[in-house]
Amino acid sequence: MLARARERGRLWDFLVIGGGATGLGIAVDAASRGHSVLLAERGDFAQGTSSRSTKLIHGGVRYLRQGNVALVIEALKERGLLRRNAPPLVHDRAFIVPSYAWWESPFYGIGLKLYDLLAGEYGFGASSHLAVDEVVAAIPTIETDGLRGGTRYFDGQFDDARLAIALARTAASKDAALATYCGVVAFRKAGGQVRGAVLRDAERGDEFEVAARVVVNATGAFCDDVRRLDDVNADPIIAPSQGTHLVLPRDFLPGETAIMVPHTDDGRVMFAVPWLGRVVVGTTDIAVPRVETEPRPQAAEIDFLLETANRYLARPAGVADVRSAFAGIRPLVSAQGRGTASLSREHALLVDPHSGLLTIAGGKWTTYRRMAEDAVDVAQTLAGLPARPCVTADLTIDCTAPAGGEPLHAALPLAAAQVRGYCREEMARRVEDVLSRRSRCLLLDARAAREIAPTVARLMADELGRGDEWISAEVTAFKALAAGYDIAGPGSHNP
Numbered sequence: 025m026l027a028r029a030r031e032r033g034r035l036w037d038f039l040v041i042g043g044g045a046t047g048l049g050i051a052v053d054a055a056s057r058g059h060s061v062l063l064a065e066r067g068d069f070a071q072g073t074s075s076r077s078t079k080l081i082h083g084g085v086r087y088l089r090q091g092n093v094a095l096v097i098e099a100l101k102e103r104g105l106l107r108r109n110a111p112p113l114v115h116d117r118a119f120i121v122p123s124y125a126w127w128e129s130p131f132y133g134i135g136l137k138l139y140d141l142l143a144g145e146y147g148f149g150a151s152s153h154l155a156v157d158e159v160v161a162a163i164p165t166i167e168t169d170g171l172r173g174g175t176r177y178f179d180g181q182f183d184d185a186r187l188a189i190a191l192a193r194t195a196a197s198k199d200a201a202l203a204t205y206c207g208v209v210a211f212r213k214a215g216g217q218v219r220g221a222v223l224r225d226a227e228r229g230d231e232f233e234v235a236a237r238v239v240v241n242a243t244g245a246f247c248d249d250v251r252r253l254d255d256v257n258a259d260p261i262i263a264p265s266q267g268t269h270l271v272l273p274r275d276f277l278p279g280e281t282a283i284m285v286p287h288t289d290d291g292r293v294m295f296a297v298p299w300l301g302r303v304v305v306g307t308t309d310i311a312v313p314r315v316e317t318e319p320r321p322q323a324a325e326i327d328f329l330l331e332t333a334n335r336y337l338a339r340p341a342g343v344a345d346v347r348s349a350f351a352g353i354r355p356l357v358s359a360q361g362r363g364t365a366s367l368s369r370e371h372a373l374l375v376d377p378h379s380g381l382l383t384i385a386g387g388k389w390t391t392y393r394r395m396a397e398d399a400v401d402v403a404q405t406l407a408g409l410p411a412r413p414c415v416t417a418d419l420t421i422d423c424t425a426p427a428g429g430e431p432l433h434a435a436l437p438l439a440a441a442q443v444r445g446y447c448r449e450e451m452a453r454r455v456e457d458v459l460s461r462r463s464r465c466l467l468l469d470a471r472a473a474r475e476i477a478p479t480v481a482r483l484m485a486d487e488l489g490r491g492d493e494w495i496s497a498e499v500t501a502f503k504a505l506a507a508g509y510d511i512a513g514p515g516s517h518n519p
């Protein structure tokens with residue numbers, strides 16, 4: 025793949041910067057319209073926000089409360105398309121909104137009936153009122169003191185990093201060239217227009233130039249840094265906000281049904297959702313001054329999540345129960361950055377009037393396909409390419425993955441054959457690529473993931489032709505990374 029990116033004298037139709045949901049979606053869209061595409065990601069696929077979501081494919085119940093019906097309809101349609109185009113990665117999940125006050129069941133019941141209605145032909149199943157015993161049957165660990173019943177509804181759930189890899193596979197099958205560990209460090213212009221970039225190859229430690237008819241900045245929360253490579257005075261459009269999740273053992277929520285808390289003390293929604301044999305609890309929303317590649321959960325977020333979850337769980341969870349904690353930065357576009365044209369959208373498209381650099385940011389995983397369609401429609405015109413129609417609404421996403429075998433650790437679903445397969449078929453280059461994003465071991469059990477890091481490093485070294493020095497550096501780096509996820513570990517946060 026990297027060899028194709030380095031081809032001298034090649035003029036790509038598209039250079040896409042960023043290998044998260046947005047950039048990969050654009051690569052799939054543009055390549056499937058028949059354009060030539062090079063995608064450059066400075067780390068691994070989905071290393072940014074796209075591996076750190078709540079793992080829901082949803083219409084956004086909270087937008088209903090804000091009266092933003094158009095947004096909900098669009099997201100519900102995308103939810104339906106994704107379930108059709110990306111099985112088994114995207115599937116249905118039942119949620120219950122438990123009621124402890126007399127007004128909650130009718131109030132949320134009506135809201136969720138509207139949600140059903142808006143989904144129309146893309147619906148996942150009708151919402152319904154449940155009596156106390158039905159709620160307890162679905163969620164045996166629910167706090168029963170004061171419980172009056174609940175409302176059940178259906179949404180989508182997925183594995184975010186695996187969907188990113190599936191999109192990368194799909195883009196590659198459409199002949200897109202994908203280069204990971206290659207970050208854009210400068211632009212190349214002709215007549216003031218951005219017509220290429222300088223890429224730094226983190227593995228070789230050198231730089232090379234690429235040329236393209238149009239350059240799309242799809243770097244999410246990092247997009248202002250890239251815009252400043254084009255115009256040092258560019259005003260920021262991102263108002264970064266951090267969200268944290270805690271991962272608990274499955275016995276805190278043993279059934280197949282998730283809990284949805286519609287109104288936390290800080291006015292947000294919160295979820296406790298069964299996922300890959302664990303329970304994901306999240307999320308928070310705190311403004312942060314800087315966009316970090318590896319954001320850390322803050323003590324106040326951890327306290328808030330445990331406190332809120334424990335109001336709904338009969339057996340309270342403590343820090344010692346947390347198997348992993350992860351944080352992500354929302355690429356929220358400020359009202360100023362959004363402009364008037366896209367006020368009704370969650371995402372913004374911005375064309376620099378001088379250089380023609382196209383930036384797309386905001387939105388959510390659920391709507392990545394629609395964002396890509398919007399971006400490619402504009403980019404085709406900017407590039408002077410033929411205006412070909414989008415075909416992704418009916419495009420099947422390649423969800424194959426390397427098969428398993430004997431697990432390397434009793435607590436983790438990862439086998440040696442998979443580690444090899446991730447290197448051979450899915451461009452895994454570092455231990456964290458395998459343990460955090462090809463498999464989700466780091467999120468499922470940070471301490472167990474740390475324990476198998478040396479074995480994984482040796483298997484990868486065999487595949488990638490690396491030596492002892494690489495193994496030792498990778499194990500040290502992964503252990504340091506995992507310590508940030510293992511909040512129950514020695515020396516970690518303990519409220």
Ligand SMILES: Cc1cc2nc3c(=O)[nH]c(=O)nc-3n(C[C@H](O)[C@H](O)[C@H](O)COP(=O)(O)OP(=O)(O)OC[C@H]3O[C@@H](n4cnc5c(N)ncnc54)[C@H](O)[C@@H]3O)c2cc1C
Binds near residue numbers: 207
């Ligand atoms: C806490 C939280 C929970 C969420 N939950 C959900 C959910 O349940 N459902 C949902 O639909 N959405 C959810 N979202 C939203 C969703 O995760 C994001 O909208 C989406 O992942 C953003 O993708 P992106 O590709 O724009 O950004 P990113 O995933 O951050 O990708 C940007 C990429 O650009 C790369 N990059 C940066 N600079 C450069 C450079 N100079 N050169 C090359 N590459 C570069 C980065 O390494 C990164 O990989 C959630 C978000 C958060 C924060």
